[in-house]
Amino acid sequence: xxxxxxxxxxxxxxxxxxxxxxxxxxxxxxxxxxxxxxxxxxxxxxxxxxxxxxxxxxxxxxxxxxxxxxxxxxxxxxxxxxxxxxxxxxxxxxxxxxxxxxxxxxxxxxxxxxxxxxxxxxxxxxxxxxxxxxxxxxxxxxxxxxxxxxxxxxxxxxxxxxxxxxxxxxxxxxxxxxxxxxxxxxxxxxxxxxxxxxxxxxxxxxxxxxxxxxxxxxxxxxxxxxxxxxxxxxxxxxxxxxxxxxxxxxxxxxxxxxxxxxxxxxxxxxxxxxxxxxxxxxxxxxxxxxxxxxxxxxxxxxxxxxxxxxxxxxxxxxxxxxxxxxxxxxxxxxxxxxxxxxxxxxxxxxxxxxxxxxxxxxxxxxxxxxxxxxxxxxxxxxxxxxxxxxxxxxxxxxxxxxxxxxxxxxxxxxxxxxxxxxx
Numbered sequence: 001x002x003x004x005x006x007x008x009x010x011x012x013x014x015x016x017x018x019x020x021x022x023x024x025x026x027x028x029x030x031x032x033x034x035x036x037x038x039x040x041x042x043x044x045x046x047x048x049x050x051x052x053x054x055x056x057x058x059x060x061x062x063x064x065x066x067x068x069x070x071x072x073x074x075x076x077x078x079x080x081x082x083x084x085x086x087x088x089x090x091x092x093x094x095x096x097x098x099x100x101x102x103x104x105x106x107x108x109x110x111x112x113x114x115x116x117x118x119x120x121x122x123x124x125x126x127x128x129x130x131x132x133x134x135x136x137x138x139x140x141x142x143x144x145x146x147x148x149x150x151x152x153x154x155x156x157x158x159x160x161x162x163x164x165x166x167x168x169x170x171x172x173x174x175x176x177x178x179x180x181x182x183x184x185x186x187x188x189x190x191x192x193x194x195x196x197x198x199x200x201x202x203x204x205x206x207x208x209x210x211x212x213x214x215x216x217x218x219x220x221x222x223x224x225x226x227x228x229x230x231x232x233x234x235x236x237x238x239x240x241x242x243x244x245x246x247x248x249x250x251x252x253x254x255x256x257x258x259x260x261x262x263x264x265x266x267x268x269x270x271x272x273x274x275x276x277x278x279x280x281x282x283x284x285x286x287x288x289x290x291x292x293x294x295x296x297x298x299x300x301x302x303x304x305x306x307x308x309x310x311x312x313x314x315x316x317x318x319x320x321x322x323x324x325x326x327x328x329x330x331x332x333x334x335x336x337x338x339x340x341x342x343x344x345x346x347x348x349x350x351x352x353x354x355x356x357x358x359x360x361x362x363x364x365x366x367x368x369x370x371x372x373x374x375x376x377x378x379x380x381x382x383x384x385x386x387x388x389x390x391x392x393x394x395x396x397x398x399x400x401x402x403x404x405x406x407x408x409x410x411x412x413x414x415x416x417x418x419x420x421x422x423x
Contacts, residue, residue, distance in 0.1 A: 001326050003027050004152040004334070007141055009129050009164055011038050013045075013105070014297030014314030015157030016112035020058055021322035023119035031121060032141065032149070034128040034158070038113060043184045043225035044102050044216045050413045051312035052098035054319045057416050060115055067111045068103035069220040078378060081208030083257030086375045088202075089383035096411045102203065102216050104184070104223060129158075132167055134290035138331075152331050153338075154293040155321070157314075160278040161238045162299035168288055174278040176304060178360060179235035181228040181244050181252075181274050183267045187221045190266075195259060199224065207374075208256060209366040215263065226263065227305070228253065229364070235276030244274035277304045279357060282350050286342045291335025294342070296321060301349035306359035309352045309410065313345075316415040320345055323419040344419060351397055352410065358400050377402060384411065 003026045008015050011033030023029045047055070047064065055061045075090035093099045116123065131142040132154065141149045156164035160174060190196040200221040206213040214227045230252050236242055246269045253260060280302040286295040294300075297314035304310075324337040324344070365371040381402055389408045395418055398405040 001025070002328060002330055004325070004328075004331065005150075006030070007032060007149060007151040007154045009141065009154065009156050010034075010158035010162075010297075010299070011113075011123060011125070012157065012159055012297075013109060013112060013311060014159075014317065015155075016109065016116050017054075017058075017315050018155060018157055018296060018318040018321060019116040019121045019123075020060070020112060020119055021318040022325070023116060023121040024058065025322055025326060027325075029116075029119075029121040030149075030151075031116070031123045032127040032129060032143075033123065033125045036126045038109065038123075038125065043104065043182055043223075043227070044218045045105050045108060045311055046100065046102045046216070046308045048100050048308060048312050049093075049096040049098035049411045050309075050415070051315040052100070053414055053416065054315045056098070057319055058115070060111065063111050063115070064103075064108075065101065067107040068101045068218070069222070070101065075202050076383060077202045077204050078383065079204060079206050079257075080375070081206050081211070081213075081253075081256045081260070083259065086207070087378040087382040089385055095386060095389070096408075102218050102225075104218050104225070107219075129163065132164060132288065132293055134288060134293065139288075139290060139292045152292065153325075153334055156293065156295045156299045157297050158299055160280065160298040160302035162295065164293070165283075165295055165299050168285070168295065169283055172281065172283065174237060174280055174302065176277045176279045177231055178229050178277045178304065179232055179274055180277055180305075181226070181230070181234075181249050181272060183226045183244075183272045185224045185226065185263070185266050185271075187217065187219075187223055190224055190263075191221070193262070196262060199259075199263075205363070206256060206260060207363050207365070207371075208253075209371075210364050211253065212363045213253065213256070213260060224263075226267070228264075229277070229360075233276075235274045237276045237278070240273070240275060242274050243269075244272035246272055278302045279304050279353065282346075282353070286346070287335070287338045291338060294321075294338045301346075301353055303349075303353040303356040304360055305356070306363060307352050307356040307410070309356070313349050313352060316348075316413075317341075317345060319415050320419050323416065347397055348413070355400055355406075355410070383407075 078086045128144040133140040200217045203216040211230045216225045286300045296317040324341040386407045
């Protein structure tokens with residue numbers, strides 16, 4: 001297998017995972033990050049079984065559990081905004097072969113950064129790309145300060161607000177009217193309260209009219225991550241550092257159960273951020289015309305967090321792309337590999353993006369017949385559970401739940417096996 005000179009634009013989690021996958025194969029990988037330092041914004045991130053497989057493939061699974069400070073998954077409890085328990089769903093390792101864990105984004109990024117550096121990658125910060133030149137035999141990334149960096153392959157991993165995507169699809173816009181308050185509360189504050197301490201044992205999702213709240217204990221209960229979605233314009237698209245108004249947040253959820261109100265009362269003003277969630281419409285193509293530049297991760301298929309699969313799709317991308325490139329015989333094979341990567345990944349990311357939009361609606365139904373029907377359906381068929389799955393059909397694209405094959409498709413997918421078809 002030839003070794004390529006590869007530029008990865010963006011040093012976020014997806015970009016770093018792709019860096020690790022490619023550098024481990026012996027490619028010369030350089031990461032160009034626009035910010036002055038690698039930074040992690042937000043609270044928890046969930047690693048489901050389908051991306052756990054990739055962490056294992058990369059040899060990083062023990063380090064992932066160490067970073068999370070636990071190897072034990074917590075169940076997911078779904079409650080009404082008034083406090084009634086609707087259902088409990090969880091990941092069964094015996095069914096999906098891998099478990100689920102949640103952790104803070106900061107140790108996850110450090111893990112990937114360390115692994116990328118150990119694999120020989122070069123990480124360059126404060127390097128903003130403003131243009132891609134495909135006029136020559138090899139693509140060139142043009143920096144804001146006028147430097148021209150040539151490579152065999154350029155990978156755009158620069159997130160939902162991707163600059164490179166704007167070059168390929170200048171008219172495509174992110175779309176959503178949903179905002180999200182995000183905060184992290186010290187676990188010790190919950191542990192000191194007998195009512196709240198129970199929340200450190202499970203992840204809890206509260207469903208309410210036009211709003212929902214997700215609370216996840218992370219770092220072995222040292223922290224509790226809150227994500228509170230709501231309509232309106234409190235967030236600003238592309239601004240990940242916007243401070244939220246604590247009093248407005250409390251007012252937004254004033255009709256939620258007392259347990260939630262007590263939780264929100266623990267959020268400090270300086271710790272509260274408010275984001276505008278992003279959903280990217282399906283793109284016609286992820287590959288630039290010259291066949292040597294492609295989009296991955298959120299740059300290609302940003303989705304709202306209601307499926308818990310946004311980061312997992314970027315991790316799957318990293319393995320799929322590295323395996324497609326492993327089949328190249330020369331630089332002239334790169335375009336074919338990139339188009340194969342797109343053909344393999346696009347159907348799956350499209351389905352899970354639609355599922356995120358589906359959940360965004362049903363998790364926030366107003367009180368009424370449809371909401372009661374949703375609750376009853378969830379009691380009978382809890383999220384993530386596949387009691388009648390026969391272990392087959394995992395790669396057949398299903399319908400949206402209640403299709404019984406959906407959760408196996410989402411969680412049991414083995415991207416490495418799927419891409420590693422016979423030569």
